[in-house]
Amino acid sequence: MVVTVIANGFQEDYTVNLVNALAESGIEVDFIGSDIYLNYEINKRVNFLNLRGSHIESASKLSKIKRIIRYYLRLLKYSKKAKHKVFHIQWLRFYYFEGVLFSTILKLMGKRIVYTVHDVLPHSKETPKMRKLFKKVYRVSNHLIAHTGYIKKRLVEEFHLNQDKIAVVKHGVYNLNLHDAITKENARSEMKISKDDIVLLFFGYITEYKGLPLLFDAFKQLERKHENIKLLVAGKVSQEYKDTFDRLRAQITSDNVQITTKYLDDLEVEQHYKASDIVVLPYLEASQSGVMFISYAYGKPVIAPNFGGFPYDIIPEKTGLLFERQNTDDLTHQINRAIDIFCKDSKETSRYITDYATENYSWEGSAKALKLIYKHHNN
Incomplete structure (x- = not known):
């Protein structure tokens, strides 16, 4: 079974621990990431695809726009070629574009969207407009992952989602490479x-x-x-x-x-x-x-x-x-x-x-x- 995991800029330690564990469980993982992950120890069984490339914050606004467009063209091309169904999205940087528009395009290609709800709504943005937008995000996704019963409860009560659509999967504790010399x-x-x-x-x-x-x-x-x-x-x-x-x-x-x-x-x-x-x-x-x-x-x-x-x-x-x-x-x-x-x-x-x-x-x-x-x- 092959699964695509899209990082979308989420916490690197979390994402690496996740894809490594998935690979250890026997899943073939296509991991879509950026240059940031070149310095991480990624399991050899993970197929790391650096479609995002540079992540330099000091780049000009025009350069950032160009690399974002380039990234999504690469991701679209990859998605069209991919034979498997499941795409697991970890984070949304552009809420409507990634959570609604791009996810809908993937579904039209026959893909199934799994989305991890790290936060029910973006921090400090719990507005009616944002709530309406994320209601669309949650309805477009085929399955939602929540790390606690609290998040699942809010999704069901506030967005009127079917409980069966939401799975509570515990957040893993990070695997650390500690140094004995540091006491x-x-x-x-x-x-x-x-x-x-x-x-x-x-x-x-x-x-x-x-x-x-x-x-x-x-x-x-x-x-x-x-x-x-x-x-x-x-x-x-x-x-x-x-x-x-x-x-x-x-x-x-x-x-x-x-x-x-x-x-x-x-x-x-x-x-x-x-x-x-x-x-x-x-x-x-x-x-x-x-x-x-x-x-x-x-x-x-x-x-x-x-x-x-x-x-x-x-x-x-x-x-x-x-x-x-x-x-x-x-x-x-x-x-x-x-x-x-x-x-x-x-x-x-x-x-x-x-x-x-x-x-x-x-x-x-x-x-x-x-x-x-x-x-x-x-x-």
Whole structure:
């Protein structure tokens, strides 16, 4: 059985873990991607097709338009030649064009569209117009993949979709190639952090809905109680949030906050995670979070808001804690609780979380579930 997986710019680590797991399950995968994936370890059984090519952000607007047109002409040509039916789309950059128009063209060619709903609606864009557009996206798709029951419930209730059209397939925990040379001790030494410090980590793409002001306000309270507390903020800032973030950053006077605003390579990510004790996700909105699963892979407890998919995936006092959405005082309280619960025996905590994650969120299990869906649509 052959299946085409189209990345469309979705998170690289997620997509690589997915296609590798599908290949391991015996599926022949045509993986449509870009230059970004040339530096990733892709399973030899995956047929990687670099139809997208360059992904340089600094290119001129005209160059970007030309390469987008070139990409879709290549994808259209590939699709016409492909004998198999199933096309699994991971992400939509151009909501109407990719989610409705191009998907309809694929269906007219006899293809079956599987679409993974990472977010029910785009972040900060829950408008009537956007809701109407995504209703079309969901109706054009033959099958929808949701990573939590929360997302499926919203799709059924808000878009009146048939439950049978939506499959809940768990998000896999990332397979990490860790370096023994990077230990907690030398990671902290490199980052000028004491071995006795309590270290909180905010990791990932920085944008408005991630709720960083909430975390900064909570951290001010935490500093009054813990002299040895540190906060690491690491991730690239979105262009639309840059000015707001710069103003926010200028207000921070504490030496206990370290901010790194760039894309981190794998070694830098490993260093930040190994130096930290607790990962905090102060999100204002989100259906789920890939950062949570990266954190589980590193054996780190996660503090997240009590909405969306988080209550499905966080076991209170075992793998993390939940706080009341947009409540600074409760976030502060839950971080204090997390320090008491998880920092006393960090090695045991880490062992429990990684074991739990491996058992309950394996990519192998996700691939088996997807294989059944693909098989159904290949008949």
